[in-house]
Amino acid sequence: RKEVEQDPGPFNVPEGATVAFNCTYSNSASQSFFWYRQDCRKEPKLLMSVYSSGNEDGRFTAQLNRASQYISLLIRDSKLSDSATYLCVVIPPFSGGYNKLIFGAGTRLAVHP
Amino acid sequence: EPEVTQTPSHQVTQMGQEVILRCVPISNHLYFYWYRQILGQKVEFLVSFYNNEISEKSEIFDDQFSVERPDGSNFTLKIRSTKLEDSAMYFCATTGGLKDYNEQFFGPGTRLTVL
Numbered sequence: 001r002k003e004v005e006q007d008p009g010p011f012n013v014p015e016g017a018t019v020a021f022n023c024t025y026s027n028s029a030s031q032s033f034f035w036y037r038q039d040c041r042k043e044p045k046l047l048m049s050v051y052s053s054g055n056e057d058g059r060f061t062a063q064l065n066r067a068s069q070y071i072s073l074l075i076r077d078s079k080l081s082d083s084a085t086y087l088c089v090v091i092p093p094f095s096g097g098y099n100k101l102i103f104g105a106g107t108r109l110a111v112h113p
Numbered sequence: 114e115p116e117v118t119q120t121p122s123h124q125v126t127q128m129g130q131e132v133i134l135r136c137v138p139i140s141n142h143l144y145f146y147w148y149r150q151i152l153g154q155k156v157e158f159l160v161s162f163y164n165n166e167i168s169e170k171s172e173i174f175d176d177q178f179s180v181e182r183p184d185g186s187n188f189t190l191k192i193r194s195t196k197l198e199d200s201a202m203y204f205c206a207t208t209g210g211l212k213d214y215n216e217q218f219f220g221p222g223t224r225l226t227v228l
Contacts, residue, residue, distance in 0.1 A: 038156075041202075043219035043220060043221050044156060044204070044219050045219065046216050046217075087155075098161040098163060098169055099144065099161075099217070100169055101146075101148070101156075101158060101206075103155045103157070105155040
């Protein structure tokens with residue numbers, strides 16, 4: 001089983017739509033969880049951290065379900081500029097404080113007019 | 114806003130040649146990483162570096178790879194004898210400033226093409 005699994009997409013949605021991405025991780029003792037965004041041929045950039053209580057940043061909402069080992073990202077009112085690949089990222093246990101990131105393969109989002 | 118920089122942006126080399134990829138971390142950051150991304154694939158962890166030594170490395174990071182921070186500024190990744198399969202985007206990342214400890218800031222990457 002892959003350490004971090006995501007639906008590769010692509011998700012093709014019109015502007016203004018709400019879209020949700022899911023991610024599962026294999027190691028139940030994983031420590032920290034993030035969503036990164038990656039534009040074509042660019043570096044990953046942190047979109048938001050994911051907390052057990054759920055967290056929201058503007059149009060973006062992230063949820064973590066530790067029991068199901070499941071992470072989600074909801075984007076409301078999609079903009080053209082949201083078109084990118086969304087990477088689910090996990091810090092595995094026993095990283096010794098050095099926090100290597102384990103990436104999913106990413107979910108591609110294309111927002112069209 | 115402080116940022117991680119990497120040079121060169123694109124490196125083309127012949128198989129068997131040595132390459133050195135350079136990264137300038139964000140000032141005051143303490144932890145340094147190299148990741149790679151083969152075209153069309155996921156980002157993969159290579160190595161983490163702290164206090165002038167490797168703290169963790171992946172299976173990819175074999176004897177052909179090495180890292181160092183020779184002058185306290187640049188953080189380098191050396192590939193001694195490149196193979197075709199080393200062609201990828203190599204990203205440097207740093208973390209450990211006074212705030213946002215867990216956020217790793219990525220450089221723009223070096224695209225390595227091995228012919």
